[in-house]
Amino acid sequence: MTHKYTDFTLQEMMTVAASREIKDGELVIVGTGLPLLAAFLAQKTSAPNLIALYESGAYDCKPLATPSSVVDSVLVPGSAMAGGLMEGLGSVHAGDIDVGFLGGAQIDKHGNLNTHVIGDYHAPKVRFPGSGGSNDIGSSCKRTIVMMLHQKQRFPEKVDFNTTPGFFNGGKEREKYGFLGGGPSVVISTLGILRFDAETREMYLASYHPGVTVLQIKENTGWDLKIAGDVHETERPDPELLRILRDECDPTGIFLKKE
């Protein structure tokens, strides 16, 4: 027997976990899919004063329906500003934005992201869309939240192509470039929540999602993943949060797959 607001999918777990990473009053640049829902959810619950903007140039949007993308026309009426890429990504480039969302085909041990190719760049096995605004967001947002499908080939020790640098080879390497942004603060995967060691900048497992084991996560990671001393189950979504997420943030199921 399923309980309407107590059972949840890993997608919903990820969205709730991402919304918890946003502090009230922050400026957040939002991407299509779960990040968009995470920002909506935070806005309706723990961060009512967050301001969401989109790289397309729409700023502080109050959409009348769930947008299906970051360039949806529904974002425009009611927004505080509808500019273009130079306004949206310009704010990012200037270092004004607190939080950016990222994803990709691969992420490595030190948080570098690949949205270009699997295999050799000149003769790729699989070709992906490229950077888009990903590198801009990763270079200059104060911190980034990365959302990933957790599979071994997607978590290699080193990415095949470094589209959006995280901490390079770890330690203080990022600092020598003088980025305005601080790099990834958290990776929310389909299996758990991973963070970066303050000294080595190596990714470690902070918590595992309900129903997932630490062993399962280690087996789906391409290097010997370190585990936090206080590793624990990811805090389950509160039923009220699930209700808001399903019934208010994505009532027609644009992004959340129905069971």
Place this chain on the structure above:
Amino acid sequence: MKVSKVMTAKEAVAKFIDDGAMVMVGGFFHSISYVFTHEIIRQQKKGLTVCAASFNEHVDQLIGAGCVDRMDTSYVGVEVFGACDCFRRAVEKGLPHKIEIEEYTNFAMMARFMAGALGIPYIPINSMKGSDLLKYNAWMGDKKAKLMLDPFGSGFEHVLVPALQPDIGYFHVQRADEEGNCQMWGILGDAPWSVRACKKVIVSCEEIVTREDIGRDPNRTILPGYKVAAVVHAPFGAHPKHCQGCYDVDRPFISKYIKEAKTVEGWKAFMDEWVYGVADRAEYLKKYVDTFGMQQFLDLKARDISSSSVNYGF
């Protein structure tokens, strides 16, 4: 009275888009000129270098049709709709022929357009540092980007990217007058910098208005007429993309293309039906209504959420 620049898409493409030209394709997901895109394909233009901050399935059609040799961009994809498979086939298998890509970031492309528009030869940016985007290049070689120690003493190296001044650009707007003064609203995307950077621009529009209409709301003008070589009247000219205040994105139609383009045969069948098999945009729209019904067509039309007007008085 200035000379009217109004002509058909067929005339504009034949006259202003030359084989081998660098063509800026305007629009960021929203308001992309499919009128011109399809006409370029029908006229079998060759050897184009196409540039845009980001590309969607429209460039996939240009690549599949063999029009494109080189791309200067940051992204080729359609977000949640799926992959652009002509693009993938070209890169992964060299079908219909190999293409070269000079890859930047979205902001880097915008900065290059801005520099081009302002007549600045190059521009320093904060993006791309340390990434593999600096490791690989195509036809531009080491002129793709340079690293330079900040001459003003921050102690950091910055990435310099060269200005872009495409030979010709095309884009789609809600309204323009016969002289080419263009007004646009909603998601502006790459505009105005991408179009301002071009040596010349051809524009398709939902409505041709009078010069007096433009003058009633001059702050809405995104490109001044002196840049514009041709004005084409093309209602629903961005379909299946959206155009704010006119019609919404046609998600099922984009999904249909993405699905059918998964194989070369499927792609050809789609293109025979919707591009090669129709003479122009009017036939395309008639075919749309005949195929899917008037109701589905009308369902795309935007509801009325009009703005309040402002006082330009003095």
